[in-house]
Amino acid sequence: MNNRQRIIETSLSLFNERGTSAVSTNHIADAAGISPGNLYYHFSNKMEIIRTLFERLFAAWDEVFQLPVKRAPSMTDLEKMITANYQIIWQYRFVYREQAALLRQDTELQARYLEVRQRGYEGFAALIEAYVTAGVLSPPADDKELATLTELCWIVSEQWPINLELRGRAFDADGIMEGTNLMRWVLRPLFKE
Amino acid sequence: MNNRQRIIETSLSLFNERGTSAVSTNHIADAAGISPGNLYYHFSNKMEIIRTLFERLFAAWDEVFQLPVKRAPSMTDLEKMITANYQIIWQYRFVYREQAALLRQDTELQARYLEVRQRGYEGFAALIEAYVTAGVLSPPADDKELATLTELCWIVSEQWPINLELRGRAFDADGIMEGTNLMRWVLRPLFKE
DNA sequence: GTCTATATAATGATAGAC
DNA sequence: GTCTATCATTATATAGAC
DSSP: OOHHHHHHHHHHHHHHHHOGGGOOHHHHHHHHTSOHHHHHHHOSSHHHHHHHHHHHHHHHHHHHTSOOOSSOOOHHHHHHHHHHHHHHHHHTHHHHHHHHHHHHTOHHHHHHHHHHHHHHHHHHHHHHHHHHHHTSBOOOSSHHHHHHHHHHHHHHHHHHHHHHHHTTOOOSHHHHHHHHHHHHHHHGGGBOO | OOHHHHHHHHHHHHHHHHOGGGOOHHHHHHHHTSOHHHHHHHOSSHHHHHHHHHHHHHHHHHHHTSOOOSSOOOHHHHHHHHHHHHHHHHHTHHHHHHHHHHHHTOHHHHHHHHHHHHHHHHHHHHHHHHHHHHTSBOOOSSHHHHHHHHHHHHHHHHHHHHHHHHTTOOOSHHHHHHHHHHHHHHHGGGBOO
16 A cells, blocks of 8 residues: 555544544644655645545445446345445544535535435436336325435435434444434335235 | 533534544543633533533434424424534534543433433424314324324434434435425325325 | 754743732 | 733644764
């Protein structure tokens, strides 16, 4: 692994551990085993490191929220998507703990966030529609209802791991299962009997 | 208004504007029109100011999530609770933008948070039960279902204003109405036809 | 690419006079 | 209670040698 990569990995680990504002460029360089000067050769400041980590998160999102498969989707696909999303959130948990504060400081980054979020949103909406087409879920009353449902799923899935943390609970198999159940509740109005 | 109070009000306003880590005790003293030394007479450090603001937030929560009235509750009571909660979140929006990060730094504060959150949670659950008793909502299948529902409402209501912000949308009458509609969707499985 | 050394500024916090 | 003055520490960032 080259030093640029080492800086990125070390930063992610320190940010997740202590939060972005408690971690200085000196801390990062130190933990990465390089000099502060060297760090500034690779990145012009701390925010550029943070932005790089956001981009990695965005790439991970794009992979998870793709419209899957040609075949008719089963409920297992949905569960896989939810679980994969939880894993990503946990991997980049510092982002989810601070995202509103971080994006407010950087309007360009916020624009990128909105763009990628929109794609994820559309991918998830397409999945719901595929379920409706396949006859697994009942059709929503109208587009407005579909949008509300998608938004709700988004908020819950995005907040669930952090919510567990706020309550002092571990993000373990139990916690993931609970989160998946919560998502089932959200979708229940579309379940067929 | 005395200086202690002025420090608190000024801090809230600066934290909401720029975030806790971008605001120093010097900034606060400056904006409050007092000396840094004076600030340290009233508070021993920045975290103590943040803790004081959390306590004010907790007090506001306790008021909103009380079990209301002796009379049978109408759906208007629920809407009032939701709207009042949104107002509080907006007033202390810096907390909601950073809460996971802030509580991780201060285990005592996290314990307080859990305690107050639990009371709010119970107050909300009691309201749902009151609706069921009054025949406004259908009874949930069991306690587990009630707990899931309460948790879901909590997450959504807590995250809605910040969610609007993340999407670059204003927290105006429209946004509040959308949030209320979202809550209606969550409760829909209990609605009677 | 990487290091050491250093400039510059800001931060949290205290001492001591009034 | 409030101020001025000041300290020790840390942060970001750059210059220049290798």
